[in-house]
Amino acid sequence: MSFEWIKIPYALLTLFIVANYGFLLTAVMAKIAARVGRRHGIPVWQNYLDLIKNYGLRSSITHGVMFYLGPVFRLTGGVGLLMFVPTIYGSVMFSNMSFAGDLILALYFVFFGSLGMALGAGESGHPYSAIGVTRGLSQVTAAELPFALAVYAVAVQYQTLSVTEIVAAQQGGILNWTLFTNPIAVAAAMLSFLGSMMRPPFDVVLAPQEIPIGPPTEYHSSYLALMQTNRAIFPIAKIVIYMNLFFGGAASWPVFFLKVFLIYLVSVIVGVVFPRFRVEQSIRWFLIWAVPLGVIAIVIA
Amino acid sequence: MVSAIYILAVGLGAAFLIGLLRDEWRAGAYGVSLAALALMSLISASWVWVLASGDGRAVDILTAGTLPPYAINLRMGLAEAVLTLLINLTGLLSAVYLRDTLFKQGRRALATLLVFTMASCGIVLTRDLFNLFVFFELVAIATGGLVLLSRDQRALAAGFKYLVASQVITVLLLVGIIFAYHATGTLNIDGMAVLSELVIKGGGLAFFLMFIAILLDLKPFPANGWALDIYESAHPAFSAMLSAASASAALFAADKLLLIGGSTWLPVATGIGIFGFVGANLFALAQTNDRRLLGYSSVAQVGLVLAVLGQRDLLGDRYLFIAGGILLAHAVAKAGLYWLSGLVEGRKLTAWSALQGHPLLIFAFASFIALLVGLPPFPGFYAKWELVIALGGEGRLALLGLILFGALLEAGYLFRWFGQALKRERSLEPVAASSFKRAVILSAVAAGWGLGFIWGALSPNGNLLLALPLLFALAFLALEPLSVRIKNSVAIVGMVAWFLLTLPSYDPLQLIFAAVMLLGGALILLASYQTQGQRIGFYPSAMLMYAGLAMLIVAEDAFSFFAAWESLTIGSYFLILRGQRSEPHALSYMVFSLGGAFLILAGFALAAGGDPLFTLAGLAKVAAPIAPWVFLLLAIGFMTKTAAVGLHIWLPGAHAEAETDVSPMVSGILLKAGLFGLFVLLMAMGSQQLYGVELTHLLLWIGALSALIGNLMAAFQEDAKRLLAYSSIGQMGYALFGLAMMNHLGWLMALMFVINHFIYKSMLFLSVGGVAKRTGTRDMYRMGGLITLMPLSFIAVLIGIIAMSGVPPLSGFGGRWIFYNAILTAEYRLPMILIFISGPIAFLYLFRLIHTIFLGQLKDEHRRVKEAPFWLVLPQMIFVAFLLVFALVPGLALRRVDAYISQFHPEGALGWEGLTITSDFGYWSPISIMIVVGVIFASLFAWLVFVNRKAQKVKQFNIVFAGERPFRPETTHFAWNFFAPYRKALGFMTEPLVERFWAAIVDLLHASADLLRRLYTGNGQTYAIQLLAFVVVVYLLRTGL
């Protein structure tokens, strides 16, 4: 596995597909959520409108360098995450830049965006941003744990850290999926998945009610546009990892769309059913329900 | 060769002679006395010279032209010569010191002083029991007189108590002597020694009486209130003589008696001695009067020597070397300290803060304490080494443990005293400015160092004072008058030069540590250029630490390893002590470090099997039953340096309170010494089972716990430097965890942490130090918004936290990647959970660090803050460069180590083909990552700039704030109690249980000491009763057992 220049257009293609799918998907999910709440909800193309509007805004201010770079970090995090994981199993076209590193790279690169984002938000000097960041970080420490344990269990199970090989190991029938070969690990991972999707009951970080949209409070116009783009790409990139690790990956785009949709749906359903946790509540929740599963997973692995 | 009898004759003659002088001719009398004392010293010195140089043997001096045992005879051997020299010199120097007093008191006092010295020599020289008694009486009576030289009215009562006690002793001694004579028909000690009848014909009891009487003359704990009162109230110069001269003489007398008693009485001596050593040191903990404290310490030291004498069956012909080392070190140090106390007005320990501003006296103080505690390069160190090794070899572990425990107590109160003297606000009374008194003190210092050299030369382990790094460090004492810039340059050049000099001899592991410790140390020293003036005391301490580190890396045998360990501990202690409010923390650091050092010593003693030249390689050959214990002792010892959880409480304060450029040294570099020790240990001994418990498994848990607790505590700190300090605990936890995994990648990861942690922790400490220097506070919530004012420091911190958090693309990720690959092959999974938790927690404190300092709202009082000084920024920038390079090509450092580790763990080596590093499980291509991320970032940034080029900078408070406009940074800067909800959730894990535990132990010791010492009621009669009780109890124990 090494680099050829042709990978760059391929990667851009992936990016393009995923981005658009992301815009639509998030909108659809928003609509579903609204319908559950007996509201009408937004049209599916709403994201495009917002994007255009934000780029079009003339007024734009900055609080300083980090503030300016914040969204860049954020989106780099999203795109990079996408790039470091092969999207479509078995296709050279959509294996992206996964030669640069394995699963661990992806896992740690998740934090790249949020860290930069947090810094940018920090420089804005807005207390709400800082509060949002602290909540986010606090929650992450507990939410990531089950996932880390699950990943470890899976890696041990397949004796590799390479995403491609893990997917390869799950081919040939639905029963080869990790979901069935290692259900406990998957359960733990999915619980932490809920925590990382910024949806109820774990959306206290953004907390639209009491602190208008948390870390990004101060961001507007093109900054916001970048972050919206990220908000479309990042969840999908993350879901791709879940899909590859636990649900047999995707050998083609249709399968890809389907699986991503379903996995995303899980968090939405949970989100519309449960009220929001406070930070310490969600931490306790993860430690009490999710972590033990993870522990069992690695012990029996 | 002048006969030794002249020592006595001259003393007596002079005493009688000055009786003839008129009262007015004080100067004359004084001159005569000095001349006599000098002459006596000269005679002893000549004997020492002859006997030490080998030509010439111990000679017997007959009296009355009759052969012993029919007439009294004296003996002059090497030991006698040395002791008489010690006694006479002490007498001479004290006489010099006492000049004014003696002039006031007149010739009677002079005569008494002379007789005291003469009689002490007599005790040493004579080989006749009754003659011994006569000299003892002379000393006792002379003491009764010299006590009154003090201006302290209480001395009168003390002297009387002393006489009462000596009366009781006399009775016992005489009865004993006469019955011993009856049993053997001779009074000659050697004669008795050869005769065996002493055991029959009731001679045993007779010997008991004599022996116990002599022991009582040693002021044994706890039957020694009378002596302590003397020590407290007498003139310091006389206390010096009492502690140095007469105690030594009495010890030698006890030694002679043991010749008679034979091996059956050795255990008694050991028992009484060690009991006194531990007990007296314990009591001293609660002492606040300096002279009484010294008294306690003298009692303790004498006890230790007595215990050593009791071990002569084990020590063989080395016992003179060992006992002599401890005894002389004690004598010189104690005399010096008493003389020093004469310069200080107040009698409280804290009154010694008057010494501040007198670097020479401080140096003397430090040297004396080091002499007492037995730190390198002083005689006590060599002596204790051989003693402990011998005890360990023979399996006398209880005694070994007690000795080390007592020594730890002693070090505790001595260094507490030293800390108070240096750090408490300077007391107003000036130090007595008498030049000849200082000369006396300095001569004692010189004697101490000289003894250190001699003992080093005598020791089979080689002379520390010939070790180049140590000499280099000591040389800075001479350079002190120079300015910082010169000294700093010399230091840097020296360290780099030494590194280059020793470069060829390093194996890859040593190379990594040497690079971190020496080159890294030199790099950090760049920051020291920004200090002004002379900075007295900094360079000797720092260089001592670095010398220790340099010697530690290359140490081949256990002794040099331990010596290096001790020196770096002392050096770092002085360094840490320099901080503003670091007194208590420096103390706890010292106590923990010495405790750890003693555990290491015990471990070596167990392993060495009595061989003082034990090599580190020999650790591998240690056999089954003791091997795990050795492993345990050494591991715990090393973990006190790495501040593993449970032994970590010294670290936060010590690192946080240290000076700006000291924090990175003690954090970035010093901690690695512990890791190096653990490396050496694990390489040699591998993993050991104890009661079926895999000890490395234990280490895994400790490492994981340290990582968790360290990170968690760090997240809740308000003080930036404390935060960094706690994070060090966490980082060391990772490294320990990696080591304890006992597989290839685990060790590689540990090494990765050695390098990484050094770089980013030094960098962070420097930049945070710079910020603290500029803002005048270390509380993060008082800062904020400094990014625009201190951009360089911000960049350093930014790079630092990215690297530390392990986020790609910087080098921290490499550590994490190796870690994941390592745990895939580890057989223990549970401890990893803790590591998994602590990983993300790192983000909490890291973000807090950068956000609350550099981001958020700028405070009004900081609007004029400038960037940190150049010399602070420069090393940071160099570190930044390092980090980036190391992130791109970790192979530079790691490849060779990887290969090197393969000899210990062949399986699991990494592959280094091309740009990609591959393991058995995954792969990682730092450069590609860097490029990919860079490209994405650059293009997005370009895009943003394109769409958002006309973004305008707005003022600080121009934010969407619920419709209103905030104006006070204090209320707008969200910083204090940053992770409140997290505290709600996991705060219970930050309960300071460990602190409470140690505090409880310390309180227990102090409380018991304070309670028990009321045994000394001050009533002379009670003291006499205790004396008698001591005799009876010993008798009962002796017969009962």
Added chain:
Amino acid sequence: MAYIAMTTGFVLILIGLYGALTNRNILRMIVAFTVANTGVNLVMVAVGYLHGRTAPILDAAVPVAEAVERIIDPVPQALVLTAIVIGVGVTALMLAYAYKLYESKRTLDISAFKDLKW
């Protein structure tokens, strides 16, 4: 004979010590110690005594030739002399101290001089 003397000596020692350790008056203590010393001296002489022999002085009564059979052990006597003298010295010294102690506190109660303790 020797036993009687010796026993007396020991008893004197005990009596002396008892007095010294129970009387609070300094002068009494000193006197008690002299008693004890006397006991010691008595014991020493008693140890050196041989039954039915005479003082170790060579004169008409004890010709040099028979000295070995006729005299008692001279050594303890020599020792006793020294011991006595030393005892005298110490006693004198203690008396001087007693005087100064009285002068300083106007009392001779040993338990009054407890400024130094612990």
Added chain:
Amino acid sequence: MIRRLFVVLLLFGLAMVFSGLMAGYSPDEVLNLSARYYAEHTAQDIGAANIVTAIIVTFRGLDTLGEVTVLFLTAAIVGLVLSHGRREGRGSGRELPPAGELLTTGTRLLVPLILLLGAYVFVNGHLTPGGGFQGGAILASAILLLLLTDPLRRISHRLITAIESTAGLVFVGIGLLGIVLAGGFLDNRILPIGSLGELFSAGAIPIIYSFIGLKVGAEFSSMLAHLSETEDL
């Protein structure tokens, strides 16, 4: 009370030790080796009729030197102690009633005789029972008598110290002569031994003993003098 009980217990313990000693003690039937040596060799080696004296002054001369030093020291220290912290201008503050007629006359009569006796005792120390210490004590008793008659009488410390110091020096000097002229320190054979029983025999012993006598007398006297000066309390 408890204190007394405790002391009694302790002394009981000590008594156990002593009884143990006595139990182990068996009187010698013959002289032990040192004593035998002295009995056999004193006559020709030392030439002193009084073996005890021979031992004191020669065989164990070092002890005696120390012993003399003890007295010297005590005298010095007693002076030191009594002068310790003494405020000046005190001293013979008050008048004592004159001593009785009997005492004064008795003194005048006895003092010369006592001095003579003392001298006799220490000069004959090597022949007859007695010796320097006894003689010295007798001398001192004369001084005591004087002090009794007139407690406020001041005896010249200067003279006393001169005597004791010279005596001491001579003692040491003779001892050192022993090294030069004879077998060792304090060897008495620097002078002819003479014939047993003569006044001028036993080598240096009579001289040494005389000086000891003077010294001891002087020292006792000075102690007495010092103590008597504390009258004014």
